[in-house]
Amino acid sequence: MPEPTRKRVTDIGPPHYEQFLPPAIKENYGKWLYHEFVKPGVLMHVSESGAKLFTVRAGGSRLMSIQKIRMICDLADKYCGGYLRFTSRHNIEFMFTDPTQIDPLIADLAKIGHPVGGTGRSITSIVHTQGWVHCHSAATDASGIVKSVMDGVIEHFTHSDLPAKCRIALACCLNMCGAVHCSDIAILGIHRRPPKIDHANLKKTCEIPNVSASCPTAAIRPGTVDGMPSVVVEEDRCMFCANCYTVCPSMKLNDPLNDGVSIWVGGKVSNARHEPMFSKLAIPYLPNNPPRWPEVTDAIINIINVWKGHARKNERLGEWIERIGWPRFFQMTGIQFEKLHIDDFKHAGLTFKRSAHLMF
Amino acid sequence: MAQMITAQEAAEAMFNMVKEAAGLRKLKPMDLTKNLLELFGDRVDKQICKEAIRELVESGRCVYTYFGGTYLELPHREGAAND
Amino acid sequence: MADKLPPTPKLDELEKGPWPSFVSEIKMAAKSSLASQDLLGLLERSYNEKIGHWKHGGIVGVLGYGGGVIGRYCDLPAEFPNVSHFHTVRVNQPAGWYYKTDALRKICDIWEKRGSGLTNMHGSTGDIILLGTRTDELEPIFAELTAIGFDLGGSGSDVRTPSCCLGKSRCEWACYDTMALTHDLTQSFQDELHRPAFPYKFKFKMSGCPNDCVASVARADISIIGTWRDNIRVNQDAVLEYTKNGLNIQKEVIAFCPGKCMEWDGKQLDIDNSTCRRCMHCINVMPKALRPGKDTGATVLIGSKAPIIEGALLSSVLIPFWKPVAPYTDLKDLMGRIWEIWCEEGKNRERIGEFIQRMGMGNFLETIGVEPIPEMVAHPRENPYVFYEEYLVEDDEEEGQDKN
Numbered sequence: 022m023p024e025p026t027r028k029r030v031t032d033i034g035p036p037h038y039e040q041f042l043p044p045a046i047k048e049n050y051g052k053w054l055y056h057e058f059v060k061p062g063v064l065m066h067v068s069e070s071g072a073k074l075f076t077v078r079a080g081g082s083r084l085m086s087i088q089k090i091r092m093i094c095d096l097a098d099k100y101c102g103g104y105l106r107f108t109s110r111h112n113i114e115f116m117f118t119d120p121t122q123i124d125p126l127i128a129d130l131a132k133i134g135h136p137v138g139g140t141g142r143s144i145t146s147i148v149h150t151q152g153w154v155h156c157h158s159a160a161t162d163a164s165g166i167v168k169s170v171m172d173g174v175i176e177h178f179t180h181s182d183l184p185a186k187c188r189i190a191l192a193c194c195l196n197m198c199g200a201v202h203c204s205d206i207a208i209l210g211i212h213r214r215p216p217k218i219d220h221a222n223l224k225k226t227c228e229i230p231n232v233s234a235s236c237p238t239a240a241i242r243p244g245t246v247d248g249m250p251s252v253v254v255e256e257d258r259c260m261f262c263a264n265c266y267t268v269c270p271s272m273k274l275n276d277p278l279n280d281g282v283s284i285w286v287g288g289k290v291s292n293a294r295h296e297p298m299f300s301k302l303a304i305p306y307l308p309n310n311p312p313r314w315p316e317v318t319d320a321i322i323n324i325i326n327v328w329k330g331h332a333r334k335n336e337r338l339g340e341w342i343e344r345i346g347w348p349r350f351f352q353m354t355g356i357q358f359e360k361l362h363i364d365d366f367k368h369a370g371l372t373f374k375r376s377a378h379l380m381f
Numbered sequence: 382m383a384q385m386i387t388a389q390e391a392a393e394a395m396f397n398m399v400k401e402a403a404g405l406r407k408l409k410p411m412d413l414t415k416n417l418l419e420l421f422g423d424r425v426d427k428q429i430c431k432e433a434i435r436e437l438v439e440s441g442r443c444v445y446t447y448f449g450g451t452y453l454e455l456p457h458r459e460g461a462a463n464d
Numbered sequence: 465m466a467d468k469l470p471p472t473p474k475l476d477e478l479e480k481g482p483w484p485s486f487v488s489e490i491k492m493a494a495k496s497s498l499a500s501q502d503l504l505g506l507l508e509r510s511y512n513e514k515i516g517h518w519k520h521g522g523i524v525g526v527l528g529y530g531g532g533v534i535g536r537y538c539d540l541p542a543e544f545p546n547v548s549h550f551h552t553v554r555v556n557q558p559a560g561w562y563y564k565t566d567a568l569r570k571i572c573d574i575w576e577k578r579g580s581g582l583t584n585m586h587g588s589t590g591d592i593i594l595l596g597t598r599t600d601e602l603e604p605i606f607a608e609l610t611a612i613g614f615d616l617g618g619s620g621s622d623v624r625t626p627s628c629c630l631g632k633s634r635c636e637w638a639c640y641d642t643m644a645l646t647h648d649l650t651q652s653f654q655d656e657l658h659r660p661a662f663p664y665k666f667k668f669k670m671s672g673c674p675n676d677c678v679a680s681v682a683r684a685d686i687s688i689i690g691t692w693r694d695n696i697r698v699n700q701d702a703v704l705e706y707t708k709n710g711l712n713i714q715k716e717v718i719a720f721c722p723g724k725c726m727e728w729d730g731k732q733l734d735i736d737n738s739t740c741r742r743c744m745h746c747i748n749v750m751p752k753a754l755r756p757g758k759d760t761g762a763t764v765l766i767g768s769k770a771p772i773i774e775g776a777l778l779s780s781v782l783i784p785f786w787k788p789v790a791p792y793t794d795l796k797d798l799m800g801r802i803w804e805i806w807c808e809e810g811k812n813r814e815r816i817g818e819f820i821q822r823m824g825m826g827n828f829l830e831t832i833g834v835e836p837i838p839e840m841v842a843h844p845r846e847n848p849y850v851f852y853e854e855y856l857v858e859d860d861e862e863e864g865q866d867k868n
Contacts, residue, residue, distance in 0.1 A: 029527070029528075029606075029607070029610075030607075030610040030611070031528060031529070031610070031615075031658070032615065032654040032655065032658060033610055033613065033615045034556060034615050034647075034650050034651045034654055035556040035557060035558050035559070035614065035615060035647070035650060036558050036567065036613045036614060037558070037647060038558040038559040038560050038562055038633075038643050038647060040564065041558055041562040041563050041564050041567065042562055042633060043562075046562075046633050046634055050632055050633055051632040051638075051641070053632075053634065053635060053636035054636055054755075055636055055751045055752040055755075056635075056636065056751055057751075057752070066634055066635075066636070074634065076634070080483065080484060081484055081585070082483070082484040082485065082486045082489060083486070083584050083585070084486035084489050084490070084582060084583075084584060084595070085486075085489050085582070085583050085584070085585055086489040086490070086492040086493035086500075086581055086582055086583070087493065087572035087575055087576055087581045087582075087583065088492040088493065088495070088581070089489055089492060090568055090569075090572050090583065090585070091569065091572055094565035094568055094569055097565050098565055103564050103565045103566065104562065104563070104564055104565070105562075105563055105565065105568075106560065106561050106562040106563065106630070107561040107563075107585050107586060108561070109561075109586075109590075109627070109629070109677060109678050109679075111584075111585065111586070113585075116634070134484050134485075134488070135484055136482060136483070136484075148588065150588065151595075152516070153507060153510040153511075153515075153516040153517070153518075154486075154503070154507060154595075155518060155536060155550065155552065155595060155596070156516060156518060157516065157518040157519055157520040157536065158516075158520075159516045159518075162507075162510065162511070162516075164478075164486040165478055165486075165511070167486075168478050168481070168483055168485060168486060168487075169478070169481075171483035172480075172481030172482060172483045175482050175483055178483075192770075195771055195772070196770070196772050197770035197771060197772070198588050198770075199588045200588065200679065200682055200683035200769075200770045201770075202682065202770060202771065202776045203679065203681075203682035203778070225460075226460030226461075227460050228404045228405070230404075230405050230406060231406070231407055231448070234406070234407070235448065235449060237772065237773040237813065238773075262772055262773075264448075264449045266520070267448055267449050267520045267522070268448045268449065268520075268522075269460060270460050270461045270519045270520075270539070271460070275515045275516055276515070277513055277514035277515045280514065280515070288682075290676050290679040290680075290681050290682045291674070291675045291676050291744070292674035292675065292676060292681075292689075292741075292742070292743045292744060293674070293675060293743050293744045293745045293748055294720045294721075294722055294743060294745045295722065296722075297676075297681045297682065297778055299776060299778070309514045311474060311510075311511040311514065312474040312475060312477040312478050312511055313477060313478070333715075334715075334716055335716055335720055335745070335749070366775065367774075367775060409621070409663075409812060410659075410660065410661045411661060411662070411663065411807050414661075431661070434659070434661075435528070435659065438527075438528055438530070438659070439527065439528045441527065444523055444525070445525060445529070445530030445531075445620065445659075445660060446522045446523050447522045447530070447531075447534075447535075447619065447620040447621075447660075448520075448522045449813060450620070450621050450663070450664060450812050450813050451530050451531075451620035451621035451622065451660035451662075454523075456523070457523070459521065459522060459523050461519035461520055461521050461522075461535075461537050462521060462523075462537060463537045463538065463541040463548040463549065464541070464548070
């Protein structure tokens with residue numbers, strides 16, 4: 022049991038944000054009039070007072086060392102009076118009022134390996150989960166795929182050269198800590214084999230009633246296996262959530278032979294133009310091929326290139342697919358349509374084509 | 382008007398429930414509250430239950446655990462733990 | 465310690481290429497952290513074997529809190545003793561993710577002394593993530609964090625750390641003060657955030673406009689999305705200026721308008737605001753010419769979540785237009801009523817969206833005292849299995865009789 026080491030302070034909540042706002046932001050809070058893209062990765066916000074604020078957005082890896090944070094702090098001290106912020110997608114933003122500082126800052130960022138971009142019609146940093154770095158239920162690594170994909174599409178980060186913005190996200194299993202299900206392109210780690218049970222140790226490490234109760238689909242029941250009290254899994258009810266493994270380390274779900282990655286496309290959360298949409302299955306399975314997952318990277322680059330080559334300006338991936346139709350999406354990308362693409366869970370019928378509106 | 386039980390008494394009752402369920406069933410804080418409301422009727426309310434849970438956890442007699450949902454359990458060594 | 469880095473030929477491949485490398489980050493941290501050294505070795509092993517090596521620890525935490533720490537143990541503790549324990553600490557971020565460098569440096573100092581030196585800035589929910597420490601460091605870390613004014617975030621069946629877009633601090637489109645609301649809710653719900661008492665997690669996300677930069681509609685139990693009720697503000701000269709600079713208004717703006725509420729005659733942009741859907745597209749394309757109206761507020765939506773357990777949901781409208789005014793008592797009272805019924809009748813691991821589907825939105829609204837209105841549905845029901853609740857009987861035709 023942890024012991025308190027001194028008078029404990031609790032429930033203070035986060036520090037108030039106001040103390041961390043740069044003076045130019047504090048002065049113009051709620052008074053912003055419009056913004057412009059100065060160049061990729063650089064924004065200019067103009068206030069009703071005429072004040073101008075420049076923001077330089079640098080791409081970052083989500084997994085960051087304190088050494089790097091200190092280097093970033095050094096740059097914020099040098100250029101921004103000691104203020105900085107992060108975006109919801111792991112980018113780092115430097116804000117200041119003197120435009121002559123833009124290029125020197127970008128040069129200094131390049132020295133520590135951070136590109137500038139991710140604004141406007143671009144791909145910005147990929148939001149992702151922990152993967153093999155930290156997660157017990159990961160079906161794939163997160164950081165490695167993200168790094169490989171970003172290396173492959175970085176020109177679309179540093180140049181706003183796409184029809185619209187493209188949001189990529191990765192979750193390393195279907196629990197989706199990253200809630201990737203409404204992304205232009207979602208990379209989803211998948212298990213495909215029910216848990217392998219360590220019957221010899223299960224009783225020793227876990228409480229059988231609790232293992233049984235952990236299953237959301239009630240696929241696990243107590244049972245005797247080889248004379249040992251253990252559990253039995255009804256395999257065709259398993260949807261690979263790993264909750265049993267969360268409760269009991271003798272229910273290992275991770276499996277190198279079967280784990281891999283699926284690709285989902287066409288989701289969005291913004292209300293702009295089309296209402297928010299879920300991502301839909303494009304590729305049911307790609308193998309885990311570390312360190313650089315070439316199959317995943319190639320598949321994503323292909324989808325982006327086909328979209329970029331054919332979409333109208335402003336059309337996000339899902340909006341473009343909606344206009345041209347899914348048959349043409351599969352045809353143009355060369356992705357094979359198969360049985361697994363057709364939903365067979367609740368309300369699956371709503372996803373069938375229920376009209377004669379077809380394009381030939 | 383019934384005499385309300387104290388948070389201490391509520392905590393004691395909850396502790397016994399957690400102890401009896403150990404190894405058989407994990408109880409959520411809300412399960413304990415519901416059980417107490419059933420057991421003591423109008424002699425207990427949700428605020429007393431809340432204080433009782435806080436008392437149990439801050440005294441170290443029970444711990445919050447997370448296994449796909451939050452439970453209250455006796456402190457114990459879990460299956461996944463390493464030294 | 466640097467010379468003791470394990471050989472990592474596979475991971476080294478991920479130091480190549482232009483995007484910032486997480487492997488280089490772990491190597492930097494490994495210069496002063498044995499845990500990060502072992503993490504490199506363990507991760508290389510995962511890359512060779514194509515499998516993760518972690519076990520979930522469900523008991524570790526700080527005294528009194530049920531959230532804020534995620535337990536992890538390595539399944540190869542003999543070979544990688546320094547990551548035998550590798551717990552994560554979630555630290556509640558300041559609203560909007562703004563920092564002064566001195567505050568960040570203090571967090572780094574704590575984490576250098578008591579953890580792996582690895583972080584996520586930030587995790588998916590919004591917290592600062594301190595990645596990898598031992599059980600016996602948790603209480604000292606907590607004490608040192610609170611001493612510099614930080615507290616732990618949520619995890620487990622509780623209010624998860626609320627988060628928001630930067631709102632009025634740097635965005636002309638913010639229709640309400642997202643950061644003020646986020647900070648206020650976070651402070652008001654400290655008990656709900658630290659002492660899990662719900663059937664499952666509960667997330668708040670605040671977006672200042674319908675562009676929804678924090679994806680609230682997809683992943684928050686309560687999504688608060690800024691909007692306006694009056695007319696889009698138009699600067700016709702600025703519109704003309706955009707066209708002079710090459711913008712094709714017909715093709716790039718009007719063709720995409722979901723409300724088909726705009727006309728352009730080459731000189732004047734006409735908007736029929738009565739059928740404008742507040743989608744933001746025209747404003748996004750012409751930020752110097754168009755602005756949201758002045759009667760601003762927010763749409764409150766409820767119920768989105770990722771797939772576990774019953775399938776993914778998007779949030780749906782609960783309050784079409786809400787004026788956020790501190791101290792937001794109306795919203796907090798509503799939350800109280802929602803949590804009351806959810807705690808009473810929700811099943812273990814049932815998010816509010818799933819709970820609403822199970823009990824029926826109509827019944828849910830009745831319980832929390834909110835009137836059903838057409839804004840809440842895409843269209844009225846199509847299926848005729850209507851569960852009428854009352855009927856007339858022959859000798860009592862004046863009054864309805866409750867079926868129950």
